[in-house]
Amino acid sequence: MDAALGRSDRITIAVLALGGEGGGVLADWIQDVGRANGYRVQGTSVPGVAQRTGSTVYYIEMVRAGEGGANRPDPVLAMMPVPGDVDIVIASELMETGRAILRGFVSKDRTTLIGSTHRVYAIAEKSSLGDGTGANERILDAASRRAARFIGFDMAAAARESGSVISSIMFGALAASRALPFDRDTFEAAIREGGKAVEANLGGFSAGFERAVSGDPAAQEAAAPRQPTTEAGRALHQRITANLPQSAHALAIEGAARLMDWQDARYAALYLDRLESLHGVHADLVEPAARHLALWMAYDDTIRVADLKIRSVRLDGVAKEVGTKPGQLLSVTEYMHPRLQEVCETLPAGLGEAILASPTLSRWLAPLFRRGRHVTTTSLRWYLMLRGLAALRPIRRRSLRYRIEQERIERWLGLVADTARADPAAAVELLACQSLIKGYSDTFERSLHSFETVIEAAREKLIGRADAASQIAALRQAALADEEGTALGCAIKGLEPHRTVA
Amino acid sequence: MAERSFKKEVEQLRLGDGDVFEGEGILAVTKALLQAGVAYVGGYQGSPISHLMDVFADADPLLRELGVHFESSASEAAAGAMLAASINYPLRGAVAWKSVVGTNVASDALSNLASGGVKGGALIIIGEDYGEGSSIMQERTHAFAMKSQMWLLDPRPNLPTMVDMVEKGFELSEASNTPVMIEMRVRSCHMTGSFVARDNRRPAMTVGEAAANPTRDLDRIVLPPANFLHEIEKVEKRWPAGQAFVRDNRLNEWFGPERDDIGIIVQGGLFNTLNRALELAGLSDVWGGAKVPIYCLNVVYPIIPEEVTAFCAGKKAVLVLEEGQPEFIEHELNTLLRRADLNTRVVGKDVMPRAGEYSGQVIGDGLAKFFAAWAPGRIAPQSKVATPEPELAKEVPQRPAGFCTGCPERPIFSAMKLVQKELGELHVSADIGCHLFSILPPFHIGNTTMGYGLGSAGASAFKPSEGGKRAVAMMGDGGFWHNGLTSGIGNAVFNQDDTVTIIVDNGYSAATGGQDILSSRASNDIRTTNHPIEKAVRGIGVKWARTLTRTYDVARMRDTLREALTSKEAGPKVIVAQSECMLNKQRRVKPLLAKAAREGKRVVRERFGVDAETCTGDHACIRLSGCPSLSIRPNPDPLRSHPVTHIDNTCVGCGNCGEVAHAAVLCPSFWKAEVVINPGRWEQLAHRFRRWVIGWLQRSHSRHIAARAF
Secondary structure, eight states: OHHHHHHHHEEEEEEEEETTSOHHHHHHHHHHHHHHTTEEEEEEEOOGGGGTTOEEEEEEEEEETTSSSTTSOOOOOOSSOOTTOOSEEEESSHHHHHHHHHTTOOOTTTOEEEEEOOOOOOHHHHTOSSOOOOOHHHHHHHHHHHSSEEEEEOHHHHHHHTTSOHHHHHHHHHHHHTOSOOOHHHHHHHHHHHOSSHHHHHHHHHHHHHHHHHOSOOOOOOOOOOOOOSHHHHHHHHHHHHHSOGGGHHHHHHHHHHHHHHTOHHHHHHHHHHHHHHHHHOGGGHHHHHHHHHHHHTOOOHHHHHHHHTOHHHHHHHHHHHTOOTTOEEEEEEEEOOOHHHHHHHSBHHHHHHHHHOHHHHHHHGGGGSSOEEEETTSHHHHHHHHHHHTTGGGGGGBHHHHHHHHHHHHHHHHHHHHHHHOHHHHHHHHHGGGGOOOSHHHHHHHHHHHHHHHHHIIIIIBTBTTHHHHHHHHHHHHTTOTTOHHHHHHHHTTSOOOOOO | OOSSOOHHHHHHHTOOTTOEEEEEHHHHHHHHHHHTTOOEEEEOOOTTTHHHHHHHHHOHHHHHHHTOEEOOOSSHHHHHHHTTHHHHSOOOEEEEEEETHHHHHHHHHHHHHHHHOOSSOEEEEEEEOOSTTOOSOOOOTHHHHHHHTOEEEOOOSOHHHHHHHHHHHHHHHHHHTOOEEEEEEHHHHHOEEEEEOOOOOOOSSOHHHHHHSOOOOGGGSSSTTHHHHHHHHIIIIIHHHHHHHHHHTTOSEEESOSOOSEEEEEEGGGHHHHHHHHHHTTSOOTTOOOSSOEEEESEEESOOHHHHHHHHTTOSEEEEEOOSSSOHHHHHHHHHHHHTTOOOEEESTTTSOSSSOOOHHHHHHHHHHHHHHHSTTSSOOOOOOOOOOHHHHHHSOOOOOOOOTTOTTHHHHHHHHHHHHHHOOOOEEEOSSGGGGGGSTTTOOOSEEOSTTOTTGGGTTOOOOTTOOOOEEEEEHHHIIIIIIIIIIIHHHHTTOOOEEEEEEOSSBTTTTOBOOTTOSSOOTTSOOOOOHHHHHHHTTOSEEEEESOTTOHHHHHHHHHHHHHOSOOSOEEEEEEOOOHHHHHHHHHHHHHHHHHTTOOEEEEEEEEOTTTOOSOOHHHHTTOOTTEEEEOOSOTTOOSOEEEEOTTOOOOOHHHHHHHHTTOOTTEEEEEEEESOOHHHHHHHHHHHHHHHHHHHHHHHHHHHTOO
């Protein structure tokens, strides 16, 4: 049948890429390699506004010239992919791979799917107040299930490692797939023909080629559990393994280590005191508490931030991240904005409270802290300033913030313990509410308000109800739905008992 | 000059007899104009025809050699009016724009042009922005062709056909004294292919020669009584002349067998898609060997009655494939068949969707219905459509277009979001341009958009009541010079509006590809630039005007906007927000910096980053920015689960995230790294000294940390 003939004669290729990823360059290379191999080739695209970061499809068709239609006029090639009629799909990112599947471009009987497994997060995923990311496994699963062949690896990493761009990696993977009946050197010739960044692109091409053949390197083994390095550490380690349930060990060790780094061994011991006391109430509480209590106790105050910013590992990390080369000079500037509030909270409790309570003093001092500071950590002046701030750590227990936070923690743990006696599941959910508390300054105040609203609603309306645990979890989700607290407000309103209309 | 060079494309325009042109459809049309002896070209840039304008703008030496006049028109109305040169003189002229929006803008000039009629061929190249990837309202330009009586060509997507239609379009225009539109769909514009070129032709008369010898014909001017004469001429002379030309030159095409009791009538632009759908149904092949008669309308207006009746005679039914609505062609076919007393059934929108792009799948579905009703058994059963995966659909996020990395427009909306936190929600009248992305996440700013340059006019009905809030209007520099100066700012001054207009002055007509405009800062050999926007608005009578020269200063932007919204002063307020379009700036600066670094000159590279240890994963910074390089990654902290913010290596160091963190009092996680490449000697010494002292302090700090470690 002619239709079958026509099909076997032509090759259809869809490239799904994001604006600025060089999808157009890749489409040009593919067309060049097709023409060089004696094919009649047509490419189309709908760039437009999608060029500005959106996702877009480049579509290429090729048909062998000189066979079947040698004495025919020009081939009539399609302008867009038809679902079920695509031989090769190349997607530059994992969710674009998913989108190709959703659009029906990937079929079991014929499609070679070449997709990168890395993520470029969409704005909806990025702007979530918590974790809004899509599930990668589901896409990978569908890709292997629905394509005739799926070649997937992290092409962004391959591009980084080979000092090239993702389009050349994809081109290499396409060559390696043998889905196009062309020799490797004709692909490389297309890159040379293009004439731009030829060496880097050829490097990327061959990296893509190798990786497509060899597959993704095996995932790294999980890091071994942390071992104590000091006397105090060993004592705490001993205490954790002896007194806490096995399931909580890893997190409790992590937590204790964090608090020693944050303050000292005595503070980590307080952490374990609190965990042990929860353990006495109900064993299920310990593992979640090990996580959330550690995070709360290691709250982010000015001392902590200064301490982290001046560490040598941190500056080395920045140098590595920006790729400083030998002979180049690096300077690092922080964007800090401590307000009078934070400054007073760092001061000894009495003094800080006095300033905040005095309208006159506040009015005088506030202007000093109204503007954000550009703190050049690599300059001597600012380094010494931050070092001085970090040196306040030993007297942190006397600070206003310390007192406030310990009171909050005690109140929270008290409610958890009270709840756990009758409803341990609800108590676990109350522990998880700590994850709502985030950020600094305004963000901190907003998130603390969310936390308190959820806890308040739980205390007033939920604890004691059979569905308390699931309802608290739902409120927590609602608190992360928007900054304004609209969803949370609605969710709490929804908890009111339904009134029957008379 | 625009920051992209089209030198390679300009070379293609120089091809001569027998050379093979290879490239995109829109470039083929550009070349075809020169082959047809065009005397003048104008237009307004916009997808999908920006390329034509860009290439001509870079082809100045070639155009000079040929005696062709080219201008980047101020608007589509200006371009349409330029075609007036073809009314009295045998000058071939062409203009191009994005449609339907550009045709809307030009329609006053086009009506006048079409009424008086033309002596020289007048061609309007329509970039029909319809279907996938479109950024405008989905309407048909076809309606304009009909109401003003201009012929509409819709060539099938094949480079030789498109090139031929340009040449024939001029001839058709001259033979019928009627302007001709040639519709180029988005995919046809970007479609690659080849054709055998011919030599470029000098115009028989140049615009200079015409200007030197003015001629005048009162009957061509739209004023009574000539306007009534025009209407009669259109019906009695131009229409029949046009139809005769199309018929005699066989501009339409026929495919497939001669005899059959069914057939398909298709708009030329849809031909390739139809052929693929037929191929998948077993009724054609990749070489266009259809097994059912096809009448391909490369001219969709006027319809040629003789051709229609000849095609339909002896057929039970014909399927009409006409994209968009209303279905003008289908209506006309029905009328023609009734007049000819033919009983052929016209099947159109009863099996095809009334709205949306006619993709291969859509046409395939329509064919299946048509064949089931009129020729059952002739069509292969539809291939199975893959089973949908609703679970998968939930995971794949939408990817709306957004501001580029480092875009100077982003901080304007960050500032506006901060002002809204203080003053409450604002009514924002948006405009056309990149800044319209503000309506999308993460900004969610903007209530309406009424057209290019119409941001301020779109806010003009909002008069704040006593103590009420002022409305805000957005406008780009492109829209401002297009018409916003008069329709927006002039209107606001005259009517004593009390609105705040923010004019984004990024140095280019950025959304359409970075073309120069009056206020561009770059110098341009063939245009004049550097006309400040603030001077223009003050000239038209605005008293309260501020120019901010660095949009990335979020705090200043916020304070200025707050002042404009709360100032006691009445009358329109204008804020000109200046910073260079980052896309174009990078194109300009990147090669320069790389060169300087190679030559051993001191170069500073800036990049931003986020400390994962202090980031708590709230992402407020992202909600105030949305920069592509400001993303997230899994939290490296084993205790935390929410992803942390992360800045990747595509960061161009614009500084917006740091400024936002400051202005919104967010968090201390942001840092700016400055890398000095090829530093001076003193600089190195000072750096070494600092490193030495800080290194010593860091070692002591590390010892303290190790001492209290786990």
